[in-house]
Amino acid sequence: MTGLVLKLGPRERVMINGVVMENGDRRTRLNVISRDANVLRLRDAIHPEDVKTPVTRVCYIAQMVLAGEAAPDEGKAQLLRGIEQLRFVFSDPESAEQLRTAAEAVSALRFYPALKALRTLLQREQVLLNHAAQGSA
Secondary structure: OOOEEEEEOOOOEEEEOOEEEEOOOOOEEEEEOOOOOOEEEHHHOOOHHHOOOHHHHHHHHHHHHHOOOOOHHHHHHHHHHHHHHHOOOOOOHHHHHHHHHHHHHHHOOOHHHHHHHHHOHHHHHHHHHHHHHHHHO
């Protein structure tokens, strides 16, 4: 069986195609078979007040498309611009590969894989921001 496997804890919430669902009292495992389903774990969601850095901004755009709050075509254009801008900062091979993966997914209107690839840059971005803050102190 192919597709996305969601492992949910008790009372964990997930959004699938704009519908928020809450798991019951036990851990569960769901197989999302539809390739084009828009899935977002609410525990992984970036809240608007936390959108303060370039990577969180780009991730937030992808999240908004997944939530049905932004049009896919508009989100695609914004995401591709944002990814292109991130390439100037994240030039190491691993980050470049994640950005390539994200750009390909966005071009195919597959926003969940794009978000997944972009989220890998959040920790690297934090390291860069901490390093920059130490350098200016």
